[in-house]
Every structure is written in C-alpha cells, then in structure tokens.
Amino acid sequence: MSRARIQIAKPDIVRYFDELPSRVLKPREVYAILSEQRGFWRLAQNTTAERFVEFLLKHSKLKQYVFRFPQREEKCYVWDHAPLLAILLGLKKDLHFSHYTAMRAHGLTEQSPKSIYLTDERTTQVESSRETEISQAAIDTAFQKPARSSNNWVEHEDKKIFLLNGADTGHLGVIAEMMTDESGAEVKGRLTSIERTLIDITVRPVYAGGVYEVAKAYRMAKDRVSINKLVAMLQKLRFLYPYHQAVGYYLQRADYKSSQIDLVRRLSMEYDFYLAHEMKDTRYDQSWRLHVPSGF
Template sequence: MNRTRIQIAKADIVKHFDQLPSHVLKLKEIRAILADQRAFWRLAQSTTAADFIAFLRQHAKLKEVAFPFPQRSEQAYVWGEVPLLTVLLSLRKNLYLSHYTAMRSHGLTEQSPTTIYITDERSSGSASQQERPKLSQDDIDQAFTHAPRVSHNWVEHAGKKIYLLNGAHTGHLGVVTERVTDDGGEEVLARLTNLERTLIDIAVRPIYAGGIFEVAKAFELAKGRASINKLVATLRKLDFSYPYHQAIGYYLERAGYKSTQIDLIRRLPIEHDFYLMHEMGETRYVKEWHLFVPNGF
C-alpha cells in the first residue's frame, strides 16, 4: 500500500514534537508548526491543521484536553504524558498556583487536597487607597455577617476539582517559579505564591484553604521558615481595605511565633474590630487584636 506524505514524514514530525520546549500546546501553536514545517515535511497543501491534529492523535502521542470552566472554556493539546499542574498552568499566560495548592507545595498542610486552585490575575488594578471610600465599622460588620463570596469557576477533571480564580491585580507580587512535587510524586516547574504571600492569601480566604483550622496549621508549619519582615512588606504592598493583619497577628500568636516577630504586625494600625472569617456563629473577642474568632478556636 502506498503511504501518504504525512505517514512518510511521521518520524520527523514525532522527533520535532519530542524536542519542543513545552509539551502543552494551543491550537494556534500547532497551526504555526504546520505552517513552518510543511515544506520540510513535504506535506500536501491540502493537509489542514485539523487533518494534522487528527493524524497525530490517532498515530502518535497527541491528546486533546478540555476544561469547560463556566467563565471561559479552555482547551489544549498535550504531547505524551504531562503532569496535570503543568497542563493547567499552560492554559493561559501568567497563571499561578495559589491558596490550598500553594500551601501543599510549600509543605503547609498534612492533608492531600483534592482541589486545585489556580489564579489568573487581572491585568489592571482597582482604585487606589486614596480614591476608595474609608471603611466604617458597620461596613465590616455587615460584610462578615454574610457568607463569603466563592468562585463558581471550577471544573472536575481527573478526580480533581479545579478552580480558576479571578485574582485582584497585584503585579504578581510574591509569585515565584520553583520546582514542586505534584500528587503523583513527580517534580514540576511551577509558578506559585511564595511562602509569605501564601500565608496572607489563606488568612484572607480561608474558604480556599480548607478552613481556619487548616490555616492555623499552615502558620504552625511555616514557623522557622517564614520571614515576617517579608510578610509585612507584602501585606503593605497589597494594601487591603480590610485589616487582615489583625487576623494574621492572631494566627502568628496562636502558632507560638517569637514576640519580636509578632511585634512587626503589632506596629500596623488597629482602627476597627475585625473577624477571623465570615459567618462564624458563636464568637469570642480577642482584645489584643480587636478580633472576633469562633468559640473554641
């Protein structure tokens, strides 16, 4: 039987894909490869990108993966076996692991979360501190009486619940690229929030971190590793409307950090009463931090 041109070129095509720096590809990248290599591979002009992809899916190592997020569906093509975290971080530019997933990557939990959190940071910021209205105690009380806002932008894939969070613009503050170990024990080069930014993010959004007991455990496990100077500098730059430093100070104290470290948080102004989390039910008041926490916590 006569072989087609694409069948004749298969070995060269496979070699080319094997040598690509990334084995996660978007449709436009595959189209570009076909356009660049068509003459070298002597492929017919009638061979479309769809034909090319269909051939590689049937006769080589190309797979299509789809993530139908409610806000915007994402799909990619994977060449061979690629760790899930690598695939997810390749779906859009500048995504990073955050919250519970960053906690796990930094060894800040003893659990094995089945949820993955990835943040897609907005490209421009909101109004500056000077322009936004000053919060009143009533504003804070009202906000934390109600349930926290939770993203619905998630999909289930390979036994995991994957959240693609729409993050506030921070200029990717505290985001680093490091080698982390995924659930399968494989090493992955990943963008993620550093230790200090992760502690801040989970104190702000405990619902994305397994809850306040997991957050408290993370602060304990970070003791001796986290730089409180760096944490405070990051907190100042993030410039939150709400006084999350009061919650962070409480977590540090509860975890038994040195008083000299906690003093770095104590220097930040305390102007209002605050809440450790939303919808707490029965609470007790921690006078030093002007903070309401759940009874028994």
Template sequence: MARSRIQIAKADIVSHFDQLPNPVLKLKEVRDILTTQRSFWRLAANTTAAQFISFLKDHSKLKIYEFPFPQRSETAYVWGDVPLLQVLLNIKKNVHFSHYTAVRMLGLTEQVPNSIYLTNERATWPTDPPELTQSEIDDSFKRPERLTANWIEQGDKKIFLLNGAGTGHLGVVVQPANDDDGRVVQARLTNMERTLIDITVRPAYAGGVFEVAKAFELAKDRVSVNKLVPMLRKLDFAYPYHQAIGYYLERAGYKPAQLDLIRRLPMVHDFYLAHDMPDTRYEQAWRLFVPKGF
C-alpha cells in the same frame, strides 16, 4: 495503498515535537508549527490545523485536554505523558498555583487536598481601596464568603481557576513540586509569605480557619515576618487582614518581636477571622472576632 503526505512526514513531525522546549501547547502554537513546517514536511496546502491535530492524536503521542471552566473553556495540546500540574500551568499565560495548592507544595498542611487552585492575575494593579466604616465591615462579614463558581471536576479533583487582582505576580516563585504520582514539576506558586496572606484573606480556599492556623504553625521556623509585612502593605487591602494575621501568628507561638511587626500596623476597626461565623468570641489584643473554641 499509497501513503498520504502526512503519513510520509510522520517521523519528521514526531521528531520536531519531541524537541519542543514545552510539551504543552495552545491551539495557536500548533497552528504556527503547521504553518512554519508545512513546506519542509511537504504537506498538502489544504491540510487544516484540525486535520493535522486529528492525525497526531490518532497516530502519535499528542493528547488533548479539555478544561470546560464556566467562565471560559480552555484546551491544551499535550505531547506525551505530562503531569497534570504541568498541563495546568500552561492553560493560560503566567497562571500560578495558590491557596491550598501552594499550602501543600510548601509543606504547610498534613492533609492531601483534592482541590487544585490556580490564580490568573489581572494585568492592572488595583485602584486605591475605599475607606470602610465599621458598619460596612460588620455587614460584609455577617454574610457568607463570596466564592468562585469557576471550577470543574476532573477525575477525583476539583480544579479552581481564580481571577486575582493584578499585583505584578508579587511573591510568585518557581520551585520544584511533586505531583500525585511523585513526578517533579517546576511549579509557579506563591511563596511562603504570600500564601499565608492569601489564605488569611480566603480561608475557604485553604480548608477553613483550622487549616489556615495549621499552616501558620508549620511555617513558624521558615516564614519571614519581615518580608510578610511589606508585602501586606503593598497589597493594600481595604480590610484589615493584618489583625487576623497577627492573631494566627500569636496563636502559633511566634516570637514577640515578630508580633510587634504586625502590631505597628494601625488597628482602627474591629475585624473578623472569617465570614458568617455563627458563634464568636472577641480577641481584644487584635480587635478580632474569632470562632468560639478556636
């Protein structure tokens, strides 16, 4: 039986994909490869991208990963055996690992989370936050924390794709991280200071306030409060999250000079360590309600 043109060109196609700098592709990138290489590979003019992908899936190392997020499904075309973490970093441009996933990558937990958190930043910087009254803060934090529904289950993992405020990727770094199989991935993730801020703002995305407190404890000899404070100022939250951060720092035994950097920030209102706490006590030094026994 005569071989088709794409079968004849298979060795050249495989060689081309083997040399790609990034083995994780979007559909447009696969289409662009087909367009630019069609003549060299002598493929039929009527060979479609769907046919090209189907052939590679059946006869080469191409794998197709589907991520059916409720807000928008994402598909990745992966060449070879690539760690899931590396695949996820390429499902959207410039996404980064955050919250509990960054906590784990930075060594700030003793747990092995089964959830993966990715953040996709909006392009624009947020507008100036509104001035809040005490009653508005009270009403907001008496209600449950608003959590994203944009997550999927894949195997034994839950994968969350969060929509983040545009910050110009403030505090996002690239550093090696291990996947579950011990393979090293060059990961984009929030650095120590930004991670501690993010999990203070959204403790539910980090295992809850006890896990957040543990992260502050494990970060004590590594985090720079001198870097954290200007980052906090730049993020310019409407709510006084610095009061919660100050409490976590004090609870973890940080130095008085480090605590003073937080105390210099204004404390105009009472605040809450988390949403919807059933039983609380009041920490006068930080004007903060925290769970009883915490």
C-alpha cells in the same frame, strides 16, 4: 489535505515533538509549530491547523485536554503524557497555583486536598484598592454574610479544579519552583511563595480548609517564613479590609517571636475585624481588634 505528504512527514513531525522542551502545548503553540515547519515538512497549503491537529490526534502521541469551566472552556495539548499539575499550568499564560495547592507544595498541611487551586490574575478588584471607602458598618455587614466562593470549577478524575480570578498584583510573590504531585511526579511549577500563600489563605480560608487549617499552616511555616517579606507584601497589596489584624492573630497563636509580631502591630488598627465570614459563636480579641471563633 494530502494524506501522502503528511504521512511521509510523520517521522520528522514526531521527532520534532519528541525533542520539544515541554510536553504541554497551548493551541496557538501547536499552530505556530505548523506555520514554522510547514516548508521543511513540505506540507500542502491546504493542511490547515485544524487538519494538522486532527491528524496528530489520530495518528501520533498528541492528546487534547479540555476543561469546561463555567466561565470559559480551556484546552491544551499534551505530547505523550504529562502530570496533571503541568497540564493545568499549560491552559493559559501566567497561571499559578495558590491557596490549598500552594500550602501542600510548601508542606504547610498534612492533608491531601481533593481540590486544586489555580489563579489567573485579572484587573484590580475593589477589595484590593484603598481608594474605596470603608466603614465599621460596612465591614460588619460584609462579614456577617457567607464568604464568596468561586463557581468556576470543573471535576477531573477525582479532583475539583478551581480557576480563580485574582486581583492584578503584578504576580507579587509568585515563584518558580519544583512541585511534586500525588503520584510523586516532579513538575516545574508557578506558585505563590510561603509568605504570599499565608496572606492568601488568611484572606480566603474557604480555599484552605478553614481557619484551623490556616492556623496549622502558620505553625508549620514558622521556621521558613520571612515576616519582613510578609509585611512588605501586605503593604503592597493594599487590601481594603484590615487583613493584617488576622495575620497578626495567627502569628501570635502560633507563638512567633514578639519581634516578628511587632512588625504587624506597627500597622494601623482602625477597625474591628473578623477572622472569617459568617462566624456564629465568637469571642473578641482586644489586642488585634478581631472577632474569632469561640475556643479558637
């Protein structure tokens, strides 16, 4: 690589990156910039993408972030600096924040979770398909076992960052909205709506601090959630298990209007169900055909 040419072009390169709308860049975006601007910057053809990045990392404000998730390493580049939430969204296309992280963004928890939850929608999972057979025995067996919890996480600073594989829902209920991180920095984020968040944490309370935190989220969402939207989402998601019975129980426990609760009661209740996995001491709520923790 001709150091002279890239050194001469450095002020133009820096100016270009300074004016980019986003400070977080995927590797392919940096490579595309080199391809598009190579002629204008008069860089030699042997200035490969790897050498270009190496030069910027050493001689400019470009930084590389690498997150070594067990399933696959993900990385991105940051020009100067950016909040962690923005960096994480830049790791892959169409990621969104979910579960406890979405709860916090919507003000549905008083906690400051030490885990951050990102979801990457993949191909449809068995659990979300009504084509799969279900039986009472199968439900009983499944919920006597511990809840599945992803091991696809890394530690970063004082946070545990989960990259979850989500079912392919067509990004149902995923919205773009300003979020504030713990430092107070504002980030234009992609996250689940209040309605989708309540559904997700009902399905996976393990990613939301447990059933008591989920119950509190339903109470805190009371004046802002649309139960019509929530029920419509439940029907589109077509879960194998009757999670709507758990949703209805949470709504009733949080004293929602009877007209709102009735929207969920209209859905069929063919099976006994469970509020969470591996509950030891339980009671049975007949009206929702639901096993819940004793005293809950």
